[in-house]
Amino acid sequence: MSLRRVESALIPSATAEVARAAFPKGSMAIRIRDELGVPFEDEDLAEAFSTRGQPALSPARLALVSILQFTENLSDRKAAEAVRARIDWKYALCLELTDPGFDHSVLCEFRLRLIDNRMEQRVFDAVLERAREAGLVRSGGRQRTDSTHVLAAIRSMNRLEKVHETLRAALNALAVAAPDWLVTVAQSDWWDRYDARTEEFRTPRQTAAKVELANQIGADGMRLLLAVYSESAPPWLREVPAVEMLRRIWIQEFRDEDGQVRWRTSQEQPASSAPGLPLRRGRASASSAIPSGMASRSTSPRPAMTAHLM
Known part of the structure; x- marks a missing residue:
């Protein structure tokens, strides 16, 4: 899997318009995007991904998919389906409405890359910090978002x-x-x-x-x-x-x-x-x-x- 630079911070206008119309009160995925912004850039995860070979899916997006699936208690298969089918997920991931998504096996490969390069803690610590700043997770609260817990929950x-x-x-x-x-x-x-x-x-x-x-x-x-x-x-x-x-x-x-x-x-x-x-x-x-x-x-x-x- 190699690294491909994407403009992950820009929500396509059509996606934003349809998401706002479909979710006038928002959703968890929309709130995560609006309040956390973009927790990662591809360069933050470049150590785990080659810059040569066939371009990969954006590692920053895959990291955010992992957070979304943990939040909604979804398996890899269901998370990949959500990327393909759900407007609020496309909004959170800054994807075009026509984006076809990816095979669910990509998520497993992504996590293995993070673990092999000992980057899983860095990835989820970044999300935890942003979540605390946005008030989504209280400091010292019972909600666990450390890397060990997140990865174990997804695996189970x-x-x-x-x-x-x-x-x-x-x-x-x-x-x-x-x-x-x-x-x-x-x-x-x-x-x-x-x-x-x-x-x-x-x-x-x-x-x-x-x-x-x-x-x-x-x-x-x-x-x-x-x-x-x-x-x-x-x-x-x-x-x-x-x-x-x-x-x-x-x-x-x-x-x-x-x-x-x-x-x-x-x-x-x-x-x-x-x-x-x-x-x-x-x-x-x-x-x-x-x-x-x-x-x-x-x-x-x-x-x-x-x-x-x-």
Whole structure:
């Protein structure tokens, strides 16, 4: 990713006109732009971005997107959608109404660049200082906007959305491949819990509520995996791609704690935690929430894992 200079302080006239008409009382995004101004310039973040190669999206804008998504409790996918679709976000980001936005994966790459260059604290300290000056955050108040908290909150939202969508995809695939079998194992509340598409899924704001929901999703997914890997289930169900993805993601995201499925903390996650990537060798404990029959398969190489049936 390389650096591209943009005039991020200028709001396009058409964007400003439409935003004022659509939000006569303003919105949080509009207030952030009006009261904080432009917390960053691209040059402030130049250390993390090359000046050569294919021009990047404005780092200053991506930093502001990260603040907006934290404020509204949005995952990367929903934040990218907000950049494309929401007028008040285009106003805050000084974008033309016709700006197409970017792929949500750009936000993850941006944060990794900041962390790799140890710039995350500098970025969010700048926002905190501006917010205090504007009266949006009281000095010594309970609202946390330090870099560690902001990045952890965004990461947890993305992880929660991922496990929800992974289980939803597996249920949809099995509903097509083996509808009669699925009816015999599915719980009655699954249909309501996993009916919502990713775009409609809302993550709780409070940490305790996020963990509670994640644990519930984890338990539901484990129940489905146990059913798929039971002796009475057709063996070919294990080969359904969405089921295999569910198995992999559950190894990465959950662990066994006294017979209960629990969401891993960030520190407990395996070294490789990207969707679709096999776990790295030598991480035997990563499957502690997965029955041994699921932890390895003869059809493809797997790291040696020891596990027990919960």
